[in-house]
Each structure stands twice: as C-alpha cells, then as structure tokens.
Amino acid sequence: MKRLLNTALAYMILGLISGLFYREYAKATDTVGVDSQLSTLHTHFLALGMLVFLIVLALDAVFSLSGRRSFSVFYWTYNIGLLVTVVMQAVRGFLTLDGQDPTSTSAAIPGIAGLGHIILTVGLVALFVALRAAVAERSRGDSERSSVTA
Known part of the structure; x- marks a missing residue:
C-alpha cells in the first residue's frame, strides 16, 4: 500500500511541476494562449496518475489486491x-508551441502515443482481473461466514 501512496505522490508532483513548467515555458516563448497538448499534461498526470492510484489504494485497503499477480501486471503496465x-x-505539445505541425513531422508520434494507450488498457484490464478475483474471494468468504452462523 505504501508503494501505491508513493506512486500517487510522484504523479501529483509531476502534475504540479508540469503545470508550472507549461505556464513558464509559454510565457518565455510568447506562446500564451496557443492551444497545445502541453497545456493539459498536468491534468493527465493528476487524473490518470494521482487520482487513479489513490482510488486503487482505497480498493487495495478493502480487497487486498496488491498480493495478486494480475495486480502486479496492472501496476507496471x-x-x-x-x-x-x-x-x-509533451513531444506533441513542444512541437505545436514551436510552430510545427506534429501530425506532419513524424508518423511515429501518434503511433507511439497509441502504443502508450494500448499499454494503459492492458493495465486497466489487469486491474479488473485482480479486482474481480478479490471480490469473488470476498463473496465466498461472506457466504461461508453466513452459513456457519445460520
């Protein structure tokens, strides 16, 4: 559980730093108001990083997920x-703020970003595998306890 808390903390720090960096970088390069992916980087770190891991921390406290192999797969992937x-x-945001069109610069950018999304999806599926097994285990334990007391 401590690892989950530390991971959430790391993503919070990255989120805050990336928001500050974007603001200062946009001011320094006179690109304030230019729409780019860099402007939402902090939101992704805070929502997909910090908040997800805080929620997973709560789920781990209730269902003891962290000892499962599928949970390890979730965590790393x-x-x-x-x-x-x-x-x-960030790469796409920098290119945009530097006046380049990221879509015409390199086809690798959306390809690698898509790969990142696929890996995220694999991680989420592994989380639900761990969660489903933990809920089933808990349900079996609850039904066994209720049959003993009856």
Whole structure:
C-alpha cells in the first residue's frame, strides 16, 4: 500500500511541476494562449496518475489486491503506459508551441502515443482481473461466514 501512496505522490508532483513548467515555458516563448497538448499534461498526470492510484489504494485497503499477480501486471503496465502517453503528449505539445505541425513531422508520434494507450488498457484490464478475483474471494468468504452462523 505504501508503494501505491508513493506512486500517487510522484504523479501529483509531476502534475504540479508540469503545470508550472507549461505556464513558464509559454510565457518565455510568447506562446500564451496557443492551444497545445502541453497545456493539459498536468491534468493527465493528476487524473490518470494521482487520482487513479489513490482510488486503487482505497480498493487495495478493502480487497487486498496488491498480493495478486494480475495486480502486479496492472501496476507496471499502467505506469509504463501512462508515462509513454504523457511523454508523447509533451513531444506533441513542444512541437505545436514551436510552430510545427506534429501530425506532419513524424508518423511515429501518434503511433507511439497509441502504443502508450494500448499499454494503459492492458493495465486497466489487469486491474479488473485482480479486482474481480478479490471480490469473488470476498463473496465466498461472506457466504461461508453466513452459513456457519445460520
């Protein structure tokens, strides 16, 4: 559980730093008001990083997810997928603020971003596999306790 809390904290710090960085970078390059992916980087770190891991922390406290293999798969694949996704979002944002069209610069940018989203999806599926098994285990335990008391 401590690892989940530390992960949420790390994403909170990344989210706050990326928001501050975007604001200062846009002011320094005189691109304030230019719509780019860099402007929403902090939101992705805070929502998909910090909030998701705080929710997973609560689920782990209730269902003891962290000892499961599928939970380990979730943890690592989700983190890798999120980092790949936000790195490509940052690359796309920098290109936009530098006056380039990211879609015509390189086809690798959307391809790698798509790969990050696929890895995120694999992580979320693994989370639901762990959660489903934990809920089923808990339900079996509750039904066994109720049959003993009856």
